[in-house]
Amino acid sequence: MSLKVAIIGRPNVGKSTLFNRLVGKKLALVDDQPGVTRDRRYGKGRLGHMSFDIIDTAGLEEVFDNSIEGMMRQQSEMAFEECDVALFLIDARAGLTPLDNHFADWLRKRQKPVYVIANKHEGINQDPGLYEAYGLGLGDVAPISAEHGLGIELLYDILEPHWKEWKDGVRDEKKKAQQAAAEAQKDAAAEAGDDGFEDFDNEDDFPDDDGENFPSFEIEFDEDDEDEDGELINEGPRDNSKIQLAIVGRPNAGKSTLLNQLLGENRVMTGPQAGLTRDSIAVDWSYEGRPFRLVDTAGMRRKKKIDDRVERLSVSDTLRVIRYAQVVVLMLDATNTLDKQDLTIARMVLEEGRALIIAVNKWDTIIDKSGVMQALRDKLDTSFAQAKGIPVLTFSALTGRGTERLMPTVLDIHDIWSRRISTSKLNRWLEVVSERHLPPVISGRRIRLRYMTQAKARPPSFFINCSKAAELPESYTRYLINGLREDFDMPGVPIRVNLRSSDNPFAKKKKKR
Numbered sequence: 384m385s386l387k388v389a390i391i392g393r394p395n396v397g398k399s400t401l402f403n404r405l406v407g408k409k410l411a412l413v414d415d416q417p418g419v420t421r422d423r424r425y426g427k428g429r430l431g432h433m434s435f436d437i438i439d440t441a442g443l444e445e446v447f448d449n450s451i452e453g454m455m456r457q458q459s460e461m462a463f464e465e466c467d468v469a470l471f472l473i474d475a476r477a478g479l480t481p482l483d484n485h486f487a488d489w490l491r492k493r494q495k496p497v498y499v500i501a502n503k504h505e506g507i508n509q510d511p512g513l514y515e516a517y518g519l520g521l522g523d524v525a526p527i528s529a530e531h532g533l534g535i536e537l538l539y540d541i542l543e544p545h546w547k548e549w550k551d552g553v554r555d556e557k558k559k560a561q562q563a564a565a566e567a568q569k570d571a572a573a574e575a576g577d578d579g580f581e582d583f584d585n586e587d588d589f590p591d592d593d594g595e596n597f598p599s600f601e602i603e604f605d606e607d608d609e610d611e612d613g614e615l616i617n618e619g620p621r622d623n624s625k626i627q628l629a630i631v632g633r634p635n636a637g638k639s640t641l642l643n644q645l646l647g648e649n650r651v652m653t654g655p656q657a658g659l660t661r662d663s664i665a666v667d668w669s670y671e672g673r674p675f676r677l678v679d680t681a682g683m684r685r686k687k688k689i690d691d692r693v694e695r696l697s698v699s700d701t702l703r704v705i706r707y708a709q710v711v712v713l714m715l716d717a718t719n720t721l722d723k724q725d726l727t728i729a730r731m732v733l734e735e736g737r738a739l740i741i742a743v744n745k746w747d748t749i750i751d752k753s754g755v756m757q758a759l760r761d762k763l764d765t766s767f768a769q770a771k772g773i774p775v776l777t778f779s780a781l782t783g784r785g786t787e788r789l790m791p792t793v794l795d796i797h798d799i800w801s802r803r804i805s806t807s808k809l810n811r812w813l814e815v816v817s818e819r820h821l822p823p824v825i826s827g828r829r830i831r832l833r834y835m836t837q838a839k840a841r842p843p844s845f846f847i848n849c850s851k852a853a854e855l856p857e858s859y860t861r862y863l864i865n866g867l868r869e870d871f872d873m874p875g876v877p878i879r880v881n882l883r884s885s886d887n888p889f890a891k892k893k894k895k896r
Contacts, residue, residue: 394442632714634682772874
């Protein structure tokens with residue numbers, strides 16, 4: 384846990400710009416059009432030696448219904464209730480508006496520290512708006528320019544006392560926990576009748592000649608080991624690091640609904656309107672003790688149909704998420720499965736080398752379930768021969784029926800995507816498959832497959848050393864990939880096989896006369 388700082392204010396005052404400035408990355412979408420940010424976004428902010436959680440929020444508006452503006456207001460209110468300190472942004476150029484005064488009255492009634500920040504203060508022409516902000520009755524006003532980085536040191540002075548208070552609280556809690564553990568250990572020792580002397584007659588510690596204790600260590604190998612060629616082998620998941628899981632698809636396919644269903648809360652906005660999500664929202668989450676980072680993305684329409692600048696930014700952000708993801712869940716609408724845009728998105732995911740899962744949402748609305756599923760699998764087999772066996776799940780994200788199968792499938796496909804195979808196994812396999820189906824003859828000489836090794840995992844990538852690598856037909860490479868997938872049980876993940884030829888050291892030497 385860290386100190387939580389929320390940035391709030393009416394639309395188009397520069398909240399996302401300040402958020403990007405504090406996290407040091409362009410994570411949030413920024414545009415002159417008001418209302419670009421709709422869901423609350425979290426990031427790790429840093430000012431000097433201070434590190435804290437920063438929350439970007441949607442613009443506050445005086446709307447209380449179930450409209451988009453009303454849901455944006457609810458998201459902002461949840462962020463304010465969660466934070467420790469709030470930065471209330473106003474536009475120094477435009478000065479105070481009735482909406483600023485309205486929400487200043489609302490903030491004044493809350494028992495939380497709130498500081499007024501006059502953004503877009505790049506010169507003396509913005510001084511009138513700055514002076515008006517003192518009339519809000521929320522104390523001093525800090526003039527800054529988030530876009531140009533001016534006045535950011537004022538934020539340091541504002542947040543440092545709260546950060547120190549939080550740091551002292553964490554230190555006190557840690558000290559209390561250590562004292563409680565020491566007392567519990569002391570009580571347990573007293574009940575066991577321990578006399579307090581060190582026992583050296585155990586297997587874990589032994590004294591040396593000088594009487595000092597040195598612990599004995601036993602070397603253990605978990606999942607990683609080496610074969611006889613020194614290659615790293617891993618038959619299971621490589622580690623327990625955080626799995627990056629992205630949810631992508633066309634607009635209104637149910638991506639945000641699935642995220643809320645997995646988290647068990649209304650974390651992001653959902654509704655029947657297409658295109659509600661604009662920013663890619665990342666949420667840290669844990670499933671059965673395994674850490675995940677779930678990323679909800681904006682819907683991706685066909686390129687020729689995009690005429691809005693913000694939508695283009697959203698699609699670019701989604702493409703960035705795919706590049707950094709490990710497992711991608713492609714959401715389909717069961718009433719219109721696998722159209723051209725779905726195939727385009729799936730192809731991009733596989734070309735990036737990511738593990739792919741097809742999730743068919745709104746399955747409860749389908750009557751002929753077997754017919755729709757058969758048509759879907761046939762289209763997948765014909766369109767993605769490079770990744771046969773892609774997992775296909777059906778569920779209803781709204782009701783949650785069937786969603787319990789998603790995360791076990793994600794873990795399984797991630798393990799396959801991370802798998803490593805020993806060099807000895809690969810070369811024995813290469814000898815068998817090359818004898819079963821001989822490589823072609825080129826210019827009177829048969830291509831020889833000499834040696835094979837795995838270059839890396841994630842996705843599984845292999846090198847084959849052979850003669851005349853440039854002339855080996857693509858059909859034979861596909862034969863090898865399909866054999867790898869079948870014999871080593873790697874369905875549904877992209878497999879890459881690269882060919883290379885050894886240079887002949889005598890090729891350029893002249894014959895002696």
